[in-house]
Amino acid sequence: MEYIKDFEKIVAEQIARVERMKISDEFVDFEKTDKIIIGIIDGDGIGPVIVKEAKRVLNELLKDELASCKIELRNIDGLTIENRIARNATVPADVLEEIKKCHILLKGPTTTPSKADNVPNIESANVTLRRELDLFANVRPVYIPEKNIDWVFYRENTEGEYALGSRGVEISDDISIDFKVTTTDGTKRIAKAAFEYAKSNGNKNVSIVTKANIMKKTDGKFLDLCYQVAKDYPDIKVDDWYVDIMAANLVNEQIRSNFNVFILPNLYGDIITDEAAQIQGGVGTAGSANVGARYAMFEAIHGSAPRMVSDGIADYANPSSILKASEMMLRHIGYTEKADKLSVALNYAQANKRMTGDSSGETATAFADCVLSRI
Numbered sequence: 001m002e003y004i005k006d007f008e009k010i011v012a013e014q015i016a017r018v019e020r021m022k023i024s025d026e027f028v029d030f031e032k033t034d035k036i037i038i039g040i041i042d043g044d045g046i047g048p049v050i051v052k053e054a055k056r057v058l059n060e061l062l063k064d065e066l067a068s069c070k071i072e073l074r075n076i077d078g079l080t081i082e083n084r085i086a087r088n089a090t091v092p093a094d095v096l097e098e099i100k101k102c103h104i105l106l107k108g109p110t111t112t113p114s115k116a117d118n119v120p121n122i123e124s125a126n127v128t129l130r131r132e133l134d135l136f137a138n139v140r141p142v143y144i145p146e147k148n149i150d151w152v153f154y155r156e157n158t159e160g161e162y163a164l165g166s167r168g169v170e171i172s173d174d175i176s177i178d179f180k181v182t183t184t185d186g187t188k189r190i191a192k193a194a195f196e197y198a199k200s201n202g203n204k205n206v207s208i209v210t211k212a213n214i215m216k217k218t219d220g221k222f223l224d225l226c227y228q229v230a231k232d233y234p235d236i237k238v239d240d241w242y243v244d245i246m247a248a249n250l251v252n253e254q255i256r257s258n259f260n261v262f263i264l265p266n267l268y269g270d271i272i273t274d275e276a277a278q279i280q281g282g283v284g285t286a287g288s289a290n291v292g293a294r295y296a297m298f299e300a301i302h303g304s305a306p307r308m309v310s311d312g313i314a315d316y317a318n319p320s321s322i323l324k325a326s327e328m329m330l331r332h333i334g335y336t337e338k339a340d341k342l343s344v345a346l347n348y349a350q351a352n353k354r355m356t357g358d359s360s361g362e363t364a365t366a367f368a369d370c371v372l373s374r375i
């Protein structure tokens with residue numbers, strides 16, 4: 001009955017996490033920060049290919065701030081799958097220490113070994129970083145003006161099915177059980193972030209997405225709390241949907257442009273935002289922000305695409321995703337004009353360079369050259 005002790009430990013840890021959440025209020029004021037340190041992590045697979053292009057663009061866009069030391073682009077080494085396996089650590093302690101010295105991070109995708117890979121069963125680096133840096137909001141915009149689509153997804157990033165993803169229990173050869181966690185503070189802060197965004201952007205509609213009819217305790221709580229937070233925003237129209245019908249709504253051209261801001265627990269957010277990115281033109285086009293009170297991490301929404309590397313076509317990876325993430329990062333630190341400049345250049349390159357992900361299209365470098373030509 002070892003698993004009963006494990007379960008007691010899990011409950012104690014979650015109670016302690018809730019207590020920490022209650023006292024954390026370390027917001028950074030970037031306007032008052034003498035030097036903003038941006039940690040850059042290359043990642044695995046196609047990560048180094050696309051991050052190299054993002055660095056070229058940022059070096060040009062921020063050349064004055066880099067020269068005057070107002071901003072530093074700092075390479076963070078060691079978050080590679082080789083080093084993580086060698087050290088048998090999801091995020092090695094010395095790497096985490098370096099990361100915590102930065103204000104924000106721009107991160108390439110990192111590989112998570114699967115059971116079939118026959119290597120130590122280390123957890124996703126992202127899940128660990130989100131937890132360690134308490135990056136509770138995963139914000140993913142999807143914008144397709146010609147289809148009248150302007151969506152922003154607020155995915156809860158630290159709880160749900162992912163909080164204890166590698167802590168499930170194999171009770172016997174016949175039974176396995178995983179855990180899902182919803183907390184009051186964890187839900188209220190993601191709901192508040194989404195409603196604040198909706199309010200400051202002209203009271204956009206907010207849609208809450210759950211499976212509260214089945215997951216009654218966790219999703220039921222999430223749904224109730226989102227409606228509680230909504231009471232502070234009486235001018236915002238709110239509705240709620242089950243995740244299965246929302247997956248259908250996004251491909252329903254009759255109604256999908258009525259949606260604006262979405263609030264979702266972790267797993268549904270993961271799935272629905274990939275679907276939304278596909279509608280925009282593929283995961284290679286979408287960036288995302290992982291935001292907490294103290295830290296923030298910006299990245300592509302896709303993974304390390306190891307098959308593109310083994311097929312020898314990594315150079316054809318689309319860097320739009322990490323460039324979009326760079327744009328979000330610039331907005332986060334208050335560099336709105338530079339972010340707008342990057343957005344215009346990125347739209348220009350997307351309209352003029354055909355990215356297919358193989359040798360029938362353009363390379364990442366050619367795409368970034370096109371972006372740079374407009375900066």
Ligand code: NAD
Pocket residue numbers: 046050108109110111112113126283284299300301302303304305306307308316317318319321356357
């Ligand atoms: P993936 O997103 O890496 O790749 C799926 C497919 O999408 C690729 O085969 C490729 O055809 C295409 N693709 C992805 N990015 C592209 C780009 N920039 N340009 C052109 N085409 C692109 O998904 P996967 O194969 O499921 O995952 C691979 C690895 O990445 C796994 O180890 C997974 O755990 C990890 N992963 C990491 C992150 C992250 O670090 N944020 C996110 C998702 C997955």
